[in-house]
Amino acid sequence: MKAIICNTLTGIDDLSLEEVESPAVKAGEIRIATHACGVNFLDTLIVAGKYQEKPPLPFVPGAEVAGEIIEVGEGVKNVKVGDRVVAIASTGGYAEETVVNAVTAIPLPPQMDYVQAAAFPLAYGTSHVALDHRGKLKSGETLLVLGAAGGVGLTAVEIGKLMGATVIAAASTPEKLALTQAKGADHVINYSEENLRDRIKEITGGKGVDVVYDPVGGDLFQQALRSLNWEGRMLVIGFASGSIPEVPVSLTLVKNVSIVGVYWGAYALRDPAVLGGSLMQLFAWFSEGKLAPHVSATYPLAQTQDAIRSLANREATGKVVVETRK
Numbered sequence: 001m002k003a004i005i006c007n008t009l010t011g012i013d014d015l016s017l018e019e020v021e022s023p024a025v026k027a028g029e030i031r032i033a034t035h036a037c038g039v040n041f042l043d044t045l046i047v048a049g050k051y052q053e054k055p056p057l058p059f060v061p062g063a064e065v066a067g068e069i070i071e072v073g074e075g076v077k078n079v080k081v082g083d084r085v086v087a088i089a090s091t092g093g094y095a096e097e098t099v100v101n102a103v104t105a106i107p108l109p110p111q112m113d114y115v116q117a118a119a120f121p122l123a124y125g126t127s128h129v130a131l132d133h134r135g136k137l138k139s140g141e142t143l144l145v146l147g148a149a150g151g152v153g154l155t156a157v158e159i160g161k162l163m164g165a166t167v168i169a170a171a172s173t174p175e176k177l178a179l180t181q182a183k184g185a186d187h188v189i190n191y192s193e194e195n196l197r198d199r200i201k202e203i204t205g206g207k208g209v210d211v212v213y214d215p216v217g218g219d220l221f222q223q224a225l226r227s228l229n230w231e232g233r234m235l236v237i238g239f240a241s242g243s244i245p246e247v248p249v250s251l252t253l254v255k256n257v258s259i260v261g262v263y264w265g266a267y268a269l270r271d272p273a274v275l276g277g278s279l280m281q282l283f284a285w286f287s288e289g290k291l292a293p294h295v296s297a298t299y300p301l302a303q304t305q306d307a308i309r310s311l312a313n314r315e316a317t318g319k320v321v322v323e324t325r326k
Helices: 041-046 114-118 121-134 151-162 174-182 196-204 218-225 264-270 272-287 301-312
Strands: 002-005 016-019 029-039 064-072 084-088 097-101 142-145 166-171 187-190 209-214 228-236 258-261 295-300 319-323
Touching: 002 301, 016 301, 029 084, 029 114, 029 301, 041 301, 064 097, 064 114, 084 097, 084 114, 084 121, 114 295, 114 319, 121 151, 121 209, 121 228, 121 264, 121 272, 142 151, 151 166, 151 174, 151 209, 166 174, 166 196, 174 187, 187 196, 196 218, 209 218, 218 228, 264 272, 295 301, 301 319
Parallel strands: 142 166, 142 209, 166 187, 209 228, 228 258, 295 319
Antiparallel strands: 002 016, 029 064, 029 097, 029 319, 064 084
16 A cells, blocks of 8 residues: 655655555454545644654554445444445554554544545544633633634634633634634634734723633743633644744632643543534534534645644644545
């Protein structure tokens, strides 16, 4: 099979398209004829050795795959050959075939195509677990989403609205902000031109926001933390800016605010029921027409480097997907 191989932890430029043996299927696993793989910010980190998980070299990156099951291992009962599924794999997605643990495979609704599926579970799953399980977002509260036009940010806008929040979307260009408004944002802030704290005060009448969803980090984190309302919750999703903020913990005392970490993938091992319940809700919302993945670009397998680079350079809006086969 053809696959994108990471031979050294030196970043995107050193990935290569190679012909390799398809991995064997063990008990409890399935083989998927991969049609599409979602591109995620973690891909930029894992190929540079900067992610919290470091697979042994060489490896195939790619964590979010959609396709048709072509082989099942011993003991697999939840899915069968021929099923259309999306699955989460820590690695292996940028390939014509992917072998994953069968318990991560989710059958697709009839109306969901492979590109939509590959854009769905990680971004929507992260945002739903963050807002519902970790952030305890309530109807009527105010939610600020930083990096709101990105892969996870845009899903947080959608889900926040579905949960009844007033959503403030913050992004760096008018075009990105227009996209967030199309997804339901009530207010927008262009933080490349406007002062984030001043605009939050203006929008909220000085009260501040109840929940901040932050996949960006850096100085925006610091400004947003200081803009929280009483008992506000700061959700730490990631650090797309490349800067991990340091926090004067005294800031948490003044208004009883909480800084809450969100590592979605860890629930697969520590509390799978959280992921299962969340994904059931998300796929139900999709089937009801309440969620619509925004895919800004698709790339063929041979151009996977370009796909990942578009995310690293913050050029993309919503999700980017690699189509591994047509």
